[in-house]
Amino acid sequence: MYWLVSYLLVLVALQLLFGNVDARLAAFPVGLALGVAFTALLFVLEKEYGRQAWLVSLRSPRTAGLLLGGVAAGCVVAGSVPQASGLTTSWPFVGLLVALLANLALGVFHRLHTFRLRRDAAFLAVHLGIWLTLFGGMAGAGDKKEMRVLLVRGTEVDKAYDAGGHLVPLRYKLRLDAFEVERNPADGSPAQYTAALRIDGEPCRLAVNSPFAVAPGEDVYLMDYDRKSGDAEVAYCVLQIVRQPWKYVVLSGIVLLLAGMPLTLTAKRKGGCAG
Amino acid sequence: MISWEVFPPFALVAVLCWAIGTVAALRKEDGRSAVCVWTTAAGLAVYTAFIIGLWSALGRPPLRTLGETRLWYSFFMVFSGWLVYLQWNYRWLPLSSLVVALVFIVINVVRPDIHDRSLMPALQSAWFVPHVTVYMFSYSLFGCAFVLALAGLYRHTGQYLRSTDTLVRIGLAFLTFGMLSGCIWAKQAWGDYWSWDPKETWAAATWCAYLVYVHLRQRKTDGTAGRTAYVWLLIGFLLLQMCWYGVNFLPSAAESLHSY
Numbered sequence: 001m002y003w004l005v006s007y008l009l010v011l012v013a014l015q016l017l018f019g020n021v022d023a024r025l026a027a028f029p030v031g032l033a034l035g036v037a038f039t040a041l042l043f044v045l046e047k048e049y050g051r052q053a054w055l056v057s058l059r060s061p062r063t064a065g066l067l068l069g070g071v072a073a074g075c076v077v078a079g080s081v082p083q084a085s086g087l088t089t090s091w092p093f094v095g096l097l098v099a100l101l102a103n104l105a106l107g108v109f110h111r112l113h114t115f116r117l118r119r120d121a122a123f124l125a126v127h128l129g130i131w132l133t134l135f136g137g138m139a140g141a142g143d144k145k146e147m148r149v150l151l152v153r154g155t156e157v158d159k160a161y162d163a164g165g166h167l168v169p170l171r172y173k174l175r176l177d178a179f180e181v182e183r184n185p186a187d188g189s190p191a192q193y194t195a196a197l198r199i200d201g202e203p204c205r206l207a208v209n210s211p212f213a214v215a216p217g218e219d220v221y222l223m224d225y226d227r228k229s230g231d232a233e234v235a236y237c238v239l240q241i242v243r244q245p246w247k248y249v250v251l252s253g254i255v256l257l258l259a260g261m262p263l264t265l266t267a268k269r270k271g272g273c274a275g
Numbered sequence: 276m277i278s279w280e281v282f283p284p285f286a287l288v289a290v291l292c293w294a295i296g297t298v299a300a301l302r303k304e305d306g307r308s309a310v311c312v313w314t315t316a317a318g319l320a321v322y323t324a325f326i327i328g329l330w331s332a333l334g335r336p337p338l339r340t341l342g343e344t345r346l347w348y349s350f351f352m353v354f355s356g357w358l359v360y361l362q363w364n365y366r367w368l369p370l371s372s373l374v375v376a377l378v379f380i381v382i383n384v385v386r387p388d389i390h391d392r393s394l395m396p397a398l399q400s401a402w403f404v405p406h407v408t409v410y411m412f413s414y415s416l417f418g419c420a421f422v423l424a425l426a427g428l429y430r431h432t433g434q435y436l437r438s439t440d441t442l443v444r445i446g447l448a449f450l451t452f453g454m455l456s457g458c459i460w461a462k463q464a465w466g467d468y469w470s471w472d473p474k475e476t477w478a479a480a481t482w483c484a485y486l487v488y489v490h491l492r493q494r495k496t497d498g499t500a501g502r503t504a505y506v507w508l509l510i511g512f513l514l515l516q517m518c519w520y521g522v523n524f525l526p527s528a529a530e531s532l533h534s535y
Contacts, residue, residue: 065490068483075480076514079473082527088471137469146466184393191339191393208396209464221466242466250468254455261448 004066004099011095020089026142028245035139042102046109059106067100097134104131122267125260132253140246147241148223151176151197153234160241170241172200172214179225179234195222195237206239217245277328279342279390285325286380292318293353293376297369300360307364315357315369322350342390344404345379351408352376352415359445371415402460410453414519416446417485417512424508433501439508440492447485454478465532473525474533477518484511 026034049055057063074096078087087093108127111120147160147168158173178196183189194207199220204212206222214220224238292314299310326346329337337343356372359365382389394403420442423435457478458468469475488507494500522528 061490061493065487068487068490072480072483072487072510072514075476075483078471079476079480079517079522080525080527083471083473083530088476133468144467189393190396192396192399209400209460211463211466219466221464240466244467247462247468251459251462254458254468257451258455261451265445265448 001066004063004070007095007099008070008092011092014095015091018091020086021091021094023089023141023144026139028143031139031142035135038098038101039105039135042105043109046106046113050110050113055106059103059110064100064103064107067096067103070096071100094138097138101131101134101138104128104134122260122263125256125263129253129255129257129260132256133250134253136246136249136253140244140249143243143245145243147243149174149239149241150236151195151239152236153177153179160239174199174220174239176237177203179237181225181234190227193222193225195225195239214241217247218243276332277325278332279329279387282325283384285321286384289318289322289325290373290377290380292321293369293373297373300366300369303366307361308366311369312357312361315353315360319350319354319357322353326350338401338404339399340389340391340393342383342387344394344407345383345389347404348408348411349376349379349383351404352379352411355408355412355449356415363441363445365441367419371419372412375411375415397464400460400464402456402463406453406456406460409449409456413446413449413453414515416442416449417508417515420446420508421512424505424512427505428502428509436492436501436504439504443485443488443508447482447489450482450485454482470532472532473522473527474518474531477514477522481511481514481518484514487511 045055046059071093074087074093078085078093081087104127108124108131111124111127115124145162145168147162147170149157149160151157151174153176156173156175158170159167160170162168175198176195177198180194180196181190182192182194184191192207194205197204197206197212197220199212199214206212206220208222211219211221219242221240221242222237223240226235226237229235296308296311296313296315296318299308299314302308303311326337329343329346337346352372353376356368360368420439423439423442427433427435427439457475461470462468484507488504488511491500491504491507522531522533
């Protein structure tokens with residue numbers, strides 16, 4: 001408990017000194033290098049000192065419970081204030097998530113040492129799934145880019161605006177051929193809308209909930225359109241382009257966790273969590 | 276031709292079957308009630324017949340209006356409860372599933388105007404029904420755990436911990452599925468799996484609180500630790516209320532992507 005309080009005090013000091021954590025600092029290759037180095041360090045620690053009391057304590061369910069309680073408290077605060085206050089990128093909150101990553105990794109490495117399929121399958125699927133999801137989200141945060149394009153019918157665009165309002169070149173050309181709005185018969189509100197695009201001359205269709213994968217880790221989304229057009233032809237649409245190379249790591253964590261959930265229901269309950 | 280006009284008689288027959296099953300389950304103290312299993316299945320068959328008929332009459336899957344999605348919530352509430360009862364024989368489970376399902380059925384009967392109200396485009400996704408239904412199901416299980424935790428604290432006994440352990444284990448599995456299906460859907464709709472939207476942040480708080488309970492219970496002590504475990508069930512359920520509807524009353528909700 002004392003180490004956690006000391007750790008939190010250090011994080012608060014970092015917050016006061018440097019302000020919020022800037023995800024852009026973790027852009028490739030920094031995020032990847034830090035993530036791999038951190039994981040390798042935990043692997044070595046578990047291998048060399050896995051039986052020592054302090055490390056047993058670090059990977060224990062008790063520590064997991066304390067950290068989860070801390071994250072829950074952080075979420076309560078972050079969920080109560082406007083999102084723009086950036087509490088989820090504060091040093092104390094990010095530090096708690098990093099500590100949770102360490103607790104998860106140590107638990108997973110420990111189980112892998114003494115792996116028995118029937119005993120450990122559920123534990124590993126769930127804990128490794130959460131670890132991959134968190135790791136992919138945090139280490140990859142600096143590599144995620146969101147851009148917007150206002151695409152006027154009939155014109156070709158090969159640049160987009162990033163979050164800072166700067167023009168960023170795209171590796172392809174976008175063109176809006178047609179736009180369909182399906183309206184509710186009752187009140188005339190838009191029920192669904194679809195854009196027929198050409199990306200480097202190749203036709204594709206975009207709709208809400210139906211993005212187009214333009215390259216590995218890069219998707220184009222239909223965000224909005226010329227709503228003032230009424231029954232006339234839609235003049236333009238707004239696209240969102242998301243570059244997120246780490247999305248596959250996050251997705252693999254989600255899939256592993258999904259696979260682990262039924263196993264937790266069927267697994268026999270015995271033994272500790274990670275100790 | 277099946278339409279919403281014939282929903283009340285279909286719903287009445289189904290609810291009667293489920294009510295008989297609920298009473299039979301509550302009366303059976305040990306093991307599984309065959310009456311409950313078969314009457315619930317019969318009610319589900321009647322309800323399924325209505326859904327198939329409506330699907331056929333509409334010429335599309337009934338997933339586009341508020342009324343249609345509530346039809347699926349009620350179906351899956353009872354169906355999930357039935358599957359869990361088949362596996363674990365919890366006698367109170369058909370009752371909790373029926374109560375939640377009944378809320379959605381009653382809304383569909385007394386508010387016929389929602390039958391034709393289209394969902395906004397972002398909600399028209401195959402993930403919508405599973406995402407909401409599993410959440411609702413986990414809420415009903417956590418609701419039972421909350422009541423048992425209150426009883427355990429009031430009576431100063433750890434005797435309910437075995438039941439709350441199982442309730443939380445099943446509830447957490449469904450809650451996790453709800454969160455993860457939401458993540459995948461968010462990536463499809465908004466471009467990222469997680470964006471710390473207020474609703475997501477409260478969902479994370481709820482999830483963490485129940486995980487704290489699970490980790491506390493790894494130590495298997497019934498004294499003070501048992502009381503602490505009960506308290507975390509109360510905290511988890513309060514956070515769940517915030518996530519479900521409480522967040523709408525906070526200033527942070529104004530910017531939420533989950534405002535519909």
